[in-house]
Amino acid sequence: MNKVTNPSVFPMGTEIPEQIGRYYVGQAYLQTLTEQGGPISNVTFTPGCRNNWHIHHKGGQILLITGGKGWYQTWGGEAQELHPGDIVNIPPEVKHWHGAAEDSWFSHLAVSVTAEGAACEWLETVSDEEYEKLREEGYTDSFV
Known part of the structure; x- marks a missing residue:
């Protein structure tokens, strides 16, 4: 594994x-930054x-997005490459995943939008085959 690298200005x-962690493929790090106004955490992906x-x-x-290069994809949608400064607004009830590019550490602030009864439902793994398609299909579009 690569040397531990923090691509964000926020603590890793x-x-x-x-x-x-059982809902991740690979290793990720978590730092809660605040709980006021809704949880905000720095998430760093190897x-x-x-x-x-x-x-x-x-x-x-x-x-x-605060550092490195990563991906975001909605169910049935095309994967979007992410870079520092990008913002992804994920509405409620949208099935999705996000994570690092295969050759880059990746960091984002995760802002949980508070609502009565809000919860996260974890589903199936993004398979190695699905993830490999990102390279094979040459996705390079930036998403803001």
Whole structure:
């Protein structure tokens, strides 16, 4: 594995605990920055790490990309390459995944949009075959 690299100006934190880490392929790190106004956390992915498909019920999520290169994809949609400064607004009930490019560390602030009854439902793994298609299909479009 590559040397630990923090691509963000925010603290990298510690390895994601097993109860959440089981929903990731590869290693990720988590640092909660604040709980006021809704949780905001810095999430750092090692190269090739990605989370499972998941849905934020009721509240949705906002990703503020702070470092490295990564990916975001909605179910049935095309993958979008992410770079520092990109913003992804994920409405409630949208099945999606996000994670690092295979050759880059990746970091984003995860902003949980608060709503009564909000919850995250973790689903199936983004398979190696699905992830490999990103390179094979040559996705390079930036997403803002």
